[in-house]
Amino acid sequence: xxxxxxxxxxxxxxxxxxxxxxxxxxxxxxxxxxxxxxxxxxxxxxxxxxxxxxxxxxxxxxxxxxxxxxxxxxxxxxxxxxxxxxxxxxxxxxxxxxxxxxxxxxxxxxxxxxxxxxxxxxxxxxxxxxxxxxxxxxxxxxxxxxxxxxxxxxxxxxxxxxxxxxxxxxxxxxxxxxxxxxxxxxxxxxxxxxxxxxxxxxxxxxxxxxxxxxxxxxxxxxxxxxxxxxxxxxxxxxxxxxxxxxxxxxxxxxxxxxxxxxxxxxxxxxxxxxxxxxxxxxxxxxxxxxxxxxxxxxxxxxxxxxxxxxxxxxxxxxxxxxxxxxxxxxxxxxxxxxxxxxxxx
Amino acid sequence: xxxxxxxxxxxxxxxxxxxxxxxxxxxxxxxxxxxxxxxxxxxxxxxxxxxxxxxxxxxxxxxxxxxxxxxxxxxxxxxxxxxxxxxxxxxxxxxxxxxxxxxxxxxxxxxxxxxxxxxxxxxxxxxxxxxxxxxxxxxxxxxxxxxxxxxxxxxxxxxxxxxxxxxxxxxxxxxxxxxxxxxxxxxxxxxxxxxxxxxxxxxxxxxxxxxxxxxxxxxxxxxxxxxxxxxxxxxxxxxxxxxxxxxxxxxxxxxxxxxxxxxxxxxxxxxxxxxxxxxxxxxxxxxxxxxxxxxxxxxxxxxxxxxxxxxxxxxxxxxxxxxxxxxxxxxxxxxxxxxxxxxxxxxxxxxxxxxxxxxxxxxxxxxxx
Numbered sequence: 001x002x003x004x005x006x007x008x009x010x011x012x013x014x015x016x017x018x019x020x021x022x023x024x025x026x027x028x029x030x031x032x033x034x035x036x037x038x039x040x041x042x043x044x045x046x047x048x049x050x051x052x053x054x055x056x057x058x059x060x061x062x063x064x065x066x067x068x069x070x071x072x073x074x075x076x077x078x079x080x081x082x083x084x085x086x087x088x089x090x091x092x093x094x095x096x097x098x099x100x101x102x103x104x105x106x107x108x109x110x111x112x113x114x115x116x117x118x119x120x121x122x123x124x125x126x127x128x129x130x131x132x133x134x135x136x137x138x139x140x141x142x143x144x145x146x147x148x149x150x151x152x153x154x155x156x157x158x159x160x161x162x163x164x165x166x167x168x169x170x171x172x173x174x175x176x177x178x179x180x181x182x183x184x185x186x187x188x189x190x191x192x193x194x195x196x197x198x199x200x201x202x203x204x205x206x207x208x209x210x211x212x213x214x215x216x217x218x219x220x221x222x223x224x225x226x227x228x229x230x231x232x233x234x235x236x237x238x239x240x241x242x243x244x245x246x247x248x249x250x251x252x253x254x255x256x257x258x259x260x261x262x263x264x265x266x267x268x269x270x271x272x273x274x275x276x277x278x279x280x281x282x283x284x285x286x287x288x289x290x291x292x293x294x295x296x297x298x299x300x301x302x303x304x305x306x307x308x309x310x311x312x313x314x315x316x317x318x319x320x321x322x323x324x325x326x327x328x329x330x331x332x333x334x335x336x337x338x339x340x341x342x343x344x345x
Numbered sequence: 346x347x348x349x350x351x352x353x354x355x356x357x358x359x360x361x362x363x364x365x366x367x368x369x370x371x372x373x374x375x376x377x378x379x380x381x382x383x384x385x386x387x388x389x390x391x392x393x394x395x396x397x398x399x400x401x402x403x404x405x406x407x408x409x410x411x412x413x414x415x416x417x418x419x420x421x422x423x424x425x426x427x428x429x430x431x432x433x434x435x436x437x438x439x440x441x442x443x444x445x446x447x448x449x450x451x452x453x454x455x456x457x458x459x460x461x462x463x464x465x466x467x468x469x470x471x472x473x474x475x476x477x478x479x480x481x482x483x484x485x486x487x488x489x490x491x492x493x494x495x496x497x498x499x500x501x502x503x504x505x506x507x508x509x510x511x512x513x514x515x516x517x518x519x520x521x522x523x524x525x526x527x528x529x530x531x532x533x534x535x536x537x538x539x540x541x542x543x544x545x546x547x548x549x550x551x552x553x554x555x556x557x558x559x560x561x562x563x564x565x566x567x568x569x570x571x572x573x574x575x576x577x578x579x580x581x582x583x584x585x586x587x588x589x590x591x592x593x594x595x596x597x598x599x600x601x602x603x604x605x606x607x608x609x610x611x612x613x614x615x616x617x618x619x620x621x622x623x624x625x626x627x628x629x630x631x632x633x634x635x636x637x638x639x640x641x642x643x644x645x646x647x648x649x650x651x652x653x654x655x656x657x658x659x660x661x662x663x664x665x666x667x668x669x670x671x672x673x674x675x676x677x678x679x680x681x682x683x684x685x686x687x688x689x690x691x692x693x694x695x696x697x698x699x700x701x702x703x704x705x706x707x708x709x710x711x712x713x714x
Contacts, residue, residue, distance in 0.1 A: 046622050158562040159569075191560040192580040193573075195525040198588060201623040202526070205583045205615055206560065209576035213559035216569050240614050244607035244661075245575070247652050252572040255681060256411055259568050283615040285664065293660060294611075297652070315618055 002339035003081035005235045005278045005307035006072060008113055008122075009062035010035070010087050010105060019104035019111070024097070035101060036088030040153070040184025041312060045200050047281075050313045061311035065117045072310045073119055076318055079336075080345050082148060083113060083122040084182055084235055090129050090153050091186035098127035102137050106147075114146045121343070123149035123180050129157060129187070131164065135171045142175035148343045149178040149233065153185025154210045161217030166226065173227040178343055181214055183207055183236030208283070211237040212245050219249070219270045222262035231342055232275045236309055238283030243297035246271055272300045276342045278307035279334070280321055281314045288324050295323060301330040305339040352699055354685045355706040356448040357645045358549070358602050358674035359439070359487075361480055362414075362430045369454065372471035372478075377464055401460050406553055406563070408570040412680045420678035428678035432484055439677045440486055443685045446703065447712045449515060450476055450489045451549055451602060457495040457520055458553055465494030466504060473508050481513045488710060490518035490547055498534030505535070509542035515710040516545040516600060520552025521577045528581075528588025540596045545643065545709060548581065550574050550603035571681075578604040579612045582638065586616060589629040591637045598709065600643040603676055607650035610664035613638055639667060643709055645674035646701065647683040651690075658690050668697050672706040 013028050013035040027033050041048040053061045061067050087105050092098040105125040113120050124141045126134035141147045150172050172179050190196050192206055211234055246268035253267050284291040363369040370378050420428035454472050459465030469492040476489040491508045493501035508514050517539045539546045557563045616634035652658050675683050
């Protein structure tokens with residue numbers, strides 16, 4: 001079994017102190033700077049922490065390898081889990097600070113997570129808002145095979161298909177890494193086309209629109225034609241919206257393809273070839289038969305990858321979240337083979 | 346030549362346009378007419394760009410349409426005037442040809458996007474008076490939408506009150522991309538006024554929110570603009586639900602126009618699941634989001650979603666559970682026009698087809714039989 005989305009949590013900036021260089025240690029010690037303040041999952045929100053983890057004192061979930069082992073790896077029998085550290089470096093405006101933090105996080109991941117726990121792999125954290133810095137960090141880390149992906153917050157200032165990002169995609173493809181578009185991101189622009197929503201509840205629901213916009217961009221811009229070997233993960237995107245999205249985009253493409261002549265086939269074809277989606281949070285219909293229908297409408301049994309999204313909270317957790325009624329082969333693919341192939345584990 | 350369609354047809358989305366900018370400015374008070382009409386070259390530039398930008402609106406967000414004025418290439422009248430500006434030609438090409446019994450006008454002429462809100466209000470009034478004089482008076486099959494300067498709740502409410510006594514105006518018209526999410530308090534006076542006159546609020550494809558057209562930045566292409574409009578509809582409906590607008594205005598009716606329909610069932614699943622986990626943040630919500638949506642929301646069909654398998658379309662209607670809320674629309678004269686005799690897939694239950702093609706709109710807009 002593979003867990004395609006598990007979170008290690010940095011916590012206070014002091015965690016990273018051993019991994020920051022002298023300049024940034026001094027800045028942290030003497031200024032207000034304490035790393036990113038914006039978080040994809042605010043601590044007081046119900047979805048940020050599994051119910052059964054909340055009361056445990058002194059074992060902050062996700063802060064140590066021991067918590068991952070105790071809460072996920074051992075009880076579920078996970079063979080490989082892929083760390084996605086949502087540290088929020090994209091919210092840091094100072095480009096050097098953002099790059100230094102990303103570097104420190106990756107060294108921390110190596111020393112405190114990947115070294116002691118062989119079941120773990122990680123996504124490289126990068127200052128995605130600075131493509132050159134992000135590429136440099138990828139070059140620095142990619143030699144270690146335990147880094148299997150690059151973490152890109154789904155919310156960006158400019159859609160990821162835009163040519164501004166192509167050098168980044170070139171580096172990701174060249175190093176044969178998976179690009180993870182991950183729930184959240186503090187890009188500083190409104191998270192909807194109509195400004196800032198009032199509540200977290202809205203932001204949480206609206207995140208599907210951010211994923212849809214990024215997929216639209218990656219396909220429309222020809223990014224997946226230019227970089228044909230790219231592998232994309234949508235992490236914490238949900239998938240209930242994906243069939244309707246593909247229908248609409250396919251229809252739009254039939255009418256407007258001359259605007260983007262580099263695209264060679266229906267958008268849904270790109271999605272099925274390049275994109276895999278983590279299971280949690282399941283956002284499909286509550287009725288199991290209808291949920292099966294939605295999964296069938298994805299058009300492939302290779303699309304979904306099991307994930308716990310630990311330590312975040314969902315309506316059902318762990319294996320209980322796996323849709324009932326899947327054919328055994330499809331269930332096996334979801335639990336293991338899809339992620340194993342996608343991440344080349 | 347008319348195409349025989351056995352079912353009655355009501356068209357809920359027709360984009361009439363003035364023959365020229367001057368033809369519309371005639372309806373504006375002298376103050377605003379003088380301010381722009383004398384501009385010489387400026388006026389010409391405005392004319393060329395106004396379809397997306399308005400007279401003074403937000404810059405840097407233009408996505409050139411697939412065709413001039415986003416129109417069918419055959420929709421230009423013999424006179425050479427703009428598409429859907431010539432009533433007689435519209436009759437021939439749309440109303441008579443498809444034997445449409447009623448058509449709802451939804452002119453998109455930039456009133457809500459003016460940075461000068463008072464100019465926007467004056468423009469909205471002019472659009473409404475122009476519709477009454479040049480479209481509703483000569484053509485009894487037409488109904489109209491009250492244009493408003495929707496970024497100012499008070500000015501918009503004032504226009505709703507002014508026009509509501511004319512029963513041929515059957516709804517208020519907003520665009521789906523607004524400066525703030527539509528559930529926020531600044532828009533509440535619009536809903537209050539609409540409810541006071543028992544008018545639905547139609548929210549149509551398009552508009553500019555004063556920032557990037559997606560939540561992840563500016564897209565590059567028109568195909569992204571138009572495909573991505575579904576996300577604007579989803580996010581706005583999320584705002585209306587989560588802010589408690591439907592609980593505050595229990596009689597409010599929202600019509601989502603030109604958004605398609607397939608995105609809505611997934612949104613309801615997602616909203617219900619999120620609400621179950623996060624309801625502490627929205628204590629004003631006493632009912633499930635999907636229940637509120639099914640009670641308060643209507644949808645128009647165009648651009649009709651086309652799942653590759655016919656069974657998936659039937660499943661889509663079943664998932665929505667809104668057969669009495671879906672209303673046919675052509676979007677005439679735009680390039681992605683849906684023809685009344687071809688838009689819906691075959692195999693639909695005849696009763697459902699009748700409701701979608703005419704019955705639901707007749708009930709909502711109180712169109713006499």
